[in-house]
Amino acid sequence: MPETVNAHFFAVINPELCTQCGTCETRCQIQAIQNTDGLRSIIQQKCIGCGLCVSTCPNNAITLIHKDKSQDTVPPKDQDDWYREKSKSRSSV
Numbered sequence: 001m002p003e004t005v006n007a008h009f010f011a012v013i014n015p016e017l018c019t020q021c022g023t024c025e026t027r028c029q030i031q032a033i034q035n036t037d038g039l040r041s042i043i044q045q046k047c048i049g050c051g052l053c054v055s056t057c058p059n060n061a062i063t064l065i066h067k068d069k070s071q072d073t074v075p076p077k078d079q080d081d082w083y084r085e086k087s088k089s090r091s092s093v
Contacts, residue, residue: 007049009064011042017061024053024062 011032013024018040025033025040032046033053042053054062076082 007051007064008067009049009051010044010047010067011049011051011053011062012065013040013042014061014063015039017059018057019059019061021058023056023058027052027056 013033020035020038020040022035022040025035029050029052030046030048032043032048033040034043049064049067051064054064076085
């Protein structure tokens with residue numbers, strides 16, 4: 001089970017619509033948007049697919065794309081199930 005819960009989506013920036021205003025980078029809570037030589041891009045390994053960048057982009061340059069079904073994670077059924085999974089992952093370390 002992953003340490004963070006991710007959505008089944010990831011963000012993508014359309015470079016033709018992006019004006020490099022930086023709003024998305026400022027609003028991203030987990031710093032998944034980087035500025036490299038004046039161009040914003042999403043760090044896919046960090047993006048949790050929350051959509052905050054999508055909702056704050058003034059130019060609608062960011063969209064959420066559904067991940068490959070093989071990357072989908074299934075949340076635990078209840079708190080007990082979560083504790084069992086957490087215990088298994090810690091005991092295998």
